[in-house]
Amino acid sequence: MTRTYRFGTVFAAAAMLLGPGGAVPAMAEQDPGPPLEQSPEELDATLHCDSAIDDPDKQPVLFVPGTTAEGYENFSFNYIHALRAEGYSVCWMDYPHRGWRDMQTSTENAVHAIRTMYERSGGQPVSTLGHSQGGLHPAWAARFWPDMADKLDDAISLGSPFQGSVVANAYCEGLGLFGSGCQESFWQFTKGSSWTEALNAEPLPDGPSFTSIYTEFDEAAAPGAEASALAGSSHVAVQDVCTARAVEHFGLVVDAAVYALVLDALENPGGADPERVDGSVCTEVFMPLDYGELATQLPELLAMPARAWLESPSWTWEREEPPLRAYAR
Numbered sequence: 001m002t003r004t005y006r007f008g009t010v011f012a013a014a015a016m017l018l019g020p021g022g023a024v025p026a027m028a029e030q031d032p033g034p035p036l037e038q039s040p041e042e043l044d045a046t047l048h049c050d051s052a053i054d055d056p057d058k059q060p061v062l063f064v065p066g067t068t069a070e071g072y073e074n075f076s077f078n079y080i081h082a083l084r085a086e087g088y089s090v091c092w093m094d095y096p097h098r099g100w101r102d103m104q105t106s107t108e109n110a111v112h113a114i115r116t117m118y119e120r121s122g123g124q125p126v127s128t129l130g131h132s133q134g135g136l137h138p139a140w141a142a143r144f145w146p147d148m149a150d151k152l153d154d155a156i157s158l159g160s161p162f163q164g165s166v167v168a169n170a171y172c173e174g175l176g177l178f179g180s181g182c183q184e185s186f187w188q189f190t191k192g193s194s195w196t197e198a199l200n201a202e203p204l205p206d207g208p209s210f211t212s213i214y215t216e217f218d219e220a221a222a223p224g225a226e227a228s229a230l231a232g233s234s235h236v237a238v239q240d241v242c243t244a245r246a247v248e249h250f251g252l253v254v255d256a257a258v259y260a261l262v263l264d265a266l267e268n269p270g271g272a273d274p275e276r277v278d279g280s281v282c283t284e285v286f287m288p289l290d291y292g293e294l295a296t297q298l299p300e301l302l303a304m305p306a307r308a309w310l311e312s313p314s315w316t317w318e319r320e321e322p323p324l325r326a327y328a329r
Contacts, residue, residue: 047091061126071092082289100308100312101184115151135159136160139162158253164227210230233271238257257281
């Protein structure tokens with residue numbers, strides 16, 4: 001979705017507000033939502049932006065990574081490269097402890113990033129693109145922070161388990177047999193988790209356009225269609241564009257048809273619409289990639305899940321899901 005603001009509309013609205021007396025009536029101050037528990041310094045350290053964010057030609061885009069990845073690792077060779085070439089100003093964020101910890105903490109980083117980008121860009125609504133866990137945070141932010149509705153344009157997710165994933169259930173149940181517990185965020189990924197129920201308990205706010213892109217062959221956010229469903233979103237399978245396209249969870253971030261859907265969402269009103277995507281994209285496998293950057297990142301990407309699992313702090317392993325914070329109960 002692209003939001004446009006016309007000065008004439010603004011001036012007309014101002015004239016109506018001023019009225020014949022020229023006085024601006026008192027307006028209720030917007031509820032800022034739950035306070036952020038991390039310090040400003042901690043939050044600033046996880047956001048990285050192009051300098052173009054301060055004077056963008058198009059709406060700025062925030063990249064939100066999947067579990068174990070940092071923003072640049074997840075998106076440098078694909079979407080940062082491709083959307084820069086399309087003229088977008090981009091930022092990317094990281095998580096505390098690579099997304100293993102309570103997602104209620106990690107969402108604070110997304111809230112801070114969106115607010116910062118909105119201010120730096122002169123009040124341009126921000127679009128987000130998240131892979132896996134990364135797609136969940138903008139939805140949670142919009143659900144519980146009232147100011148997000150005006151600051152978000154498109155919130156696009158790739159393989160994000162808004163309804164929980166049965167794979168996470170099996171993972172945490174399996175680890176439970178060894179008495180080790182499960183990472184905090186993985187408890188929240190489970191189907192039927194308190195986190196999932198809280199997200200879906202009320203409709204998302206009007207304003208932002210949500211697009212949930214999934215694949216029927218997702219081995220992580222499974223089953224693909226059920227796990228990725230989000231009320232009020234444009235819910236699109238890769239296979240709605242290219243029948244029987246054999247792309248899995250991690251392939252979503254490099255697939256040409258997925259990229260076409262992302263561009264469609266960014267460049268048109270509302271969410272992605274597969275009917276607008278040219279079927280010729282099905283003859284292509286990959287989106288525009290920076291192959292040099294991919295070669296640099298690939299060893300890290302391949303080693304990352306195992307290393308991050310082994311290095312995850314002991315306190316991120318719990319025997320049960322983290323409790324919901326007061327604002328989400």
